[in-house]
Amino acid sequence: MAPSIKDVAERAGVSLGTVSNVLNRPDKVSEATREVVLAAIAELGFVRNSQAAQLRAGTSRSLGLIVLDLANPFFHDIARGIEDVATELGYALVLCNSDEQAAREDRYLQLLEEQRVRGMLITPVGPMSERLDALRRRGTPTVLVDRHDPRVDCCSVAVDDVAGGELAGEHLVGAGHRRIAYVTGPLSLRQCKDRLTGLRRAVAGLDVTIDVIEVPALKARHGYEAARELFDGGGRPTAVFCANDLLALGVLRAAVSTGRRVPEDIALLGYDDIEFAADAAVPLSSVRQPTLHIGRTAARLLVEECDHPESHSHQQIMFRPELVVRESTRVA
Amino acid sequence: MAPSIKDVAERAGVSLGTVSNVLNRPDKVSEATREVVLAAIAELGFVRNSQAAQLRAGTSRSLGLIVLDLANPFFHDIARGIEDVATELGYALVLCNSDEQAAREDRYLQLLEEQRVRGMLITPVGPMSERLDALRRRGTPTVLVDRHDPRVDCCSVAVDDVAGGELAGEHLVGAGHRRIAYVTGPLSLRQCKDRLTGLRRAVAGLDVTIDVIEVPALKARHGYEAARELFDGGGRPTAVFCANDLLALGVLRAAVSTGRRVPEDIALLGYDDIEFAADAAVPLSSVRQPTLHIGRTAARLLVEECDHPESHSHQQIMFRPELVVRESTRVA
DNA sequence: GGTACGTGATGAAACGTTTCAATCATCAGG
DNA sequence: CCTGATGATTGAAACGTTTCATCACGTACC
Numbered sequence: 001m002a003p004s005i006k007d008v009a010e011r012a013g014v015s016l017g018t019v020s021n022v023l024n025r026p027d028k029v030s031e032a033t034r035e036v037v038l039a040a041i042a043e044l045g046f047v048r049n050s051q052a053a054q055l056r057a058g059t060s061r062s063l064g065l066i067v068l069d070l071a072n073p074f075f076h077d078i079a080r081g082i083e084d085v086a087t088e089l090g091y092a093l094v095l096c097n098s099d100e101q102a103a104r105e106d107r108y109l110q111l112l113e114e115q116r117v118r119g120m121l122i123t124p125v126g127p128m129s130e131r132l133d134a135l136r137r138r139g140t141p142t143v144l145v146d147r148h149d150p151r152v153d154c155c156s157v158a159v160d161d162v163a164g165g166e167l168a169g170e171h172l173v174g175a176g177h178r179r180i181a182y183v184t185g186p187l188s189l190r191q192c193k194d195r196l197t198g199l200r201r202a203v204a205g206l207d208v209t210i211d212v213i214e215v216p217a218l219k220a221r222h223g224y225e226a227a228r229e230l231f232d233g234g235g236r237p238t239a240v241f242c243a244n245d246l247l248a249l250g251v252l253r254a255a256v257s258t259g260r261r262v263p264e265d266i267a268l269l270g271y272d273d274i275e276f277a278a279d280a281a282v283p284l285s286s287v288r289q290p291t292l293h294i295g296r297t298a299a300r301l302l303v304e305e306c307d308h309p310e311s312h313s314h315q316q317i318m319f320r321p322e323l324v325v326r327e328s329t330r331v332a
Numbered sequence: 333m334a335p336s337i338k339d340v341a342e343r344a345g346v347s348l349g350t351v352s353n354v355l356n357r358p359d360k361v362s363e364a365t366r367e368v369v370l371a372a373i374a375e376l377g378f379v380r381n382s383q384a385a386q387l388r389a390g391t392s393r394s395l396g397l398i399v400l401d402l403a404n405p406f407f408h409d410i411a412r413g414i415e416d417v418a419t420e421l422g423y424a425l426v427l428c429n430s431d432e433q434a435a436r437e438d439r440y441l442q443l444l445e446e447q448r449v450r451g452m453l454i455t456p457v458g459p460m461s462e463r464l465d466a467l468r469r470r471g472t473p474t475v476l477v478d479r480h481d482p483r484v485d486c487c488s489v490a491v492d493d494v495a496g497g498e499l500a501g502e503h504l505v506g507a508g509h510r511r512i513a514y515v516t517g518p519l520s521l522r523q524c525k526d527r528l529t530g531l532r533r534a535v536a537g538l539d540v541t542i543d544v545i546e547v548p549a550l551k552a553r554h555g556y557e558a559a560r561e562l563f564d565g566g567g568r569p570t571a572v573f574c575a576n577d578l579l580a581l582g583v584l585r586a587a588v589s590t591g592r593r594v595p596e597d598i599a600l601l602g603y604d605d606i607e608f609a610a611d612a613a614v615p616l617s618s619v620r621q622p623t624l625h626i627g628r629t630a631a632r633l634l635v636e637e638c639d640h641p642e643s644h645s646h647q648q649i650m651f652r653p654e655l656v657v658r659e660s661t662r663v664a
Numbered sequence: 665g666g667t668a669c670g671t672g673a674t675g676a677a678a679c680g681t682t683t684c685a686a687t688c689a690t691c692a693g694g
Numbered sequence: 695c696c697t698g699a700t701g702a703t704t705g706a707a708a709c710g711t712t713t714c715a716t717c718a719c720g721t722a723c724c
Contacts, residue, residue, distance in 0.1 A: 004710055015674045045470055050446040051383045052710035056679050076403055092443055095427040111424055114382040220611035249611050256613040279552035279581050281588040281613030336680055347704045384680035388709050
């Protein structure tokens with residue numbers, strides 16, 4: 001159907017190899033024939049079939065990325081960072097959304113391996129699936145994103161969540177708070193647990209009380225409900241630290257709707273610094289993760305391994321988060 | 333490097349064609365040999381090379397999707413809808429982000445055509461680029477998403493923005509507002525203009541004043557700034573309708589920070605009904621677009637054209653948006 | 665005039681599948 | 695015992711590239 005190199009060759013009255021040369025090493029072919037061939041290409045509307053090219057080459061120029069949830073600004077920014085670097089270095093990126101479902105992850109891994117992606121970036125749903133391990137063993141370079149598995153020998157890029165919790169704790173303690181609520185998603189999630197660990201470490205030895213409120217998911221609605229309960233209860237913390245910004249936005253809504261002023265009546269600190277944090281009704285203080293940077297670094301590590309497998313040595317990179325102070329924790 | 337069907341055949345002691353049959357029509361092969369072959373596949377860790385398969389087949393099972401901005405929840409939900417249907421119908425989806433840059437769009441179109449995607453879903457940056465047109469002419473089925481170009485003969489799925497503006501107008505007028513501000517992005521954007529048209533249509537013949545405030549982009553920050561100015565100025569509208577939710581969130585922040593109550597002092601209505609609308613400090617009324625449905629419909633149209641090109645006839649589908657009323661426009 | 669060399673162009677092989685006509689084995693019916 | 699039919703398996707061709715050894719043709723040099 002679509003015109004092939006052969007059709008172009010016929011039309012231009014040259015051999016098939018010459019057309020290929022025009023496409024891939026134009027300097028190896030004389031000015032005159034090059035023009036003839038290019039004209040034929042234009043006339044026929046020839047578009048090269050990269051499947052055939054890659055089949056012949058035995059390797060592709062595309063990378064696979066599987067994230068947990070593209071709707072999440074955290075992953076979205078990471079994907080953006082990866083995409084930037086990939087394009088810059090001449091790789092195409094195939095974006096996939098596992099939706100935190102192992103079955104979807106599995107299907108995408110299969111699909112990407114069948115497509116012979118050159119390398120893989122992934123935030124695995126579970127610890128390390130059979131298929132992912134097989135993929136690695138078969139020789140597809142792999143980088144773990146937002147994960148760090150000491151048992152697995154490959155590159156990884158993650159963020160130090162303990163340090164993030166510590167930053168939060170120091171900030172709140174420094175602002176004079178002595179009773180702090182930590183609203184968190186399931187503590188079975190490493191992130192949630194690590195941030196709590198950091199928070200506790202920051203207040204260790206000080207006369208500070210921490211109330212842990214665990215909710216079923218990192219969604220605004222749960223933050224709202226947790227806060228309503230908290231406000232009704234007897235504890236009366238003066239600050240709330242949330243395991244992510246969505247929870248914090250929920251808490252903020254609860255505060256506004258019950259007439260509490262933020263930060264005067266209650267201080268509020270989120271995590272992730274999503275775009276909406278700055279634009280919340282009361283701009284939200286938050287712990288920012290260098291998402292774009294994570295993505296760019298992960299992509300660079302992967303491409304390095306793809307392009308120079310022999311000289312490559314695996315690296316586990318851990319970024320430190322950063323505190324962004326806005327209205328919601330400002331002291332008067 | 334990676335084991336091929338040939339290696340499997342050797343290992344299993346059968347011919348190459350038989351292995352292919354085991355893979356593609358297992359019923360055509362006897363129980364015994366099938367088992368032998370499957371065992372060989374497992375032992376060798378064989379993964380089929382879909383590039384070769386598609387090359388031979390002359391057509392792939394993947395669809396391309398190019399959107400303006402994946403960070404935008406609107407496009408994100410559409411992509412999700414498309415992905416759902418695509419997977420369900422046995423197609424893989426290649427996600428691309430044009431970032432509203434014609435150059436990026438162009439590059440992705442080229443890439444996807446080289447990969448021989450079976451069909452294309454796209455929200456074009458500009459009117460209709462040379463390359464997109466060429467792609468269509470060469471026979472790649474194409475569906476326009478959130479666009480509707482009467483000059484172009486292909487399927488499209490869009491939303492009626494005039495109707496959306498009308499819904500908004502009727503709602504606000506019905507709530508008794510007689511002076512309404514419309515905070516909008518550049519009116520050169522069709523969406524912004526159409527929504528204004530609808531708004532005007534809703535108040536036509538009534539004693540209602542509309543103040544149009546045009547800002548440079550559909551971002552919360554601009555909504556905030558516009559609102560600060562608006563509050564300082566003399567107009568004093570009782571309601572603000574925003575061309576999207578981000579602007580509305582900005583306006584909400586301005587209101588909260590200047591001590592205005594929503595909706596008592598000023599009513600607020602957004603557009604898109606993004607996830608955060610419901611979780612805003614004051615839950616935001618909004619005009620909802622059936623994004624998931626748009627995506628699903630677009631994908632179904634495309635797959636229909638891909639699978640039955642002869643019986644297919646192009647359709648231009650226009651969805652109607654829907655009003656979601658929350659606190660921000662609730663009348664006491 | 666012969667040799668060596670450089671520049672362009674050529675043609676065939678190979679990549680890993682799928683498909684399909686051809687072959688082979690088996691068996692039922694006459 | 696032969697014929698046909700059925701079912702399983704085979705082998706070769708084809709898809710569209712890239713690569714590489716080969717070849718044709720001048721040109722420069724001795």
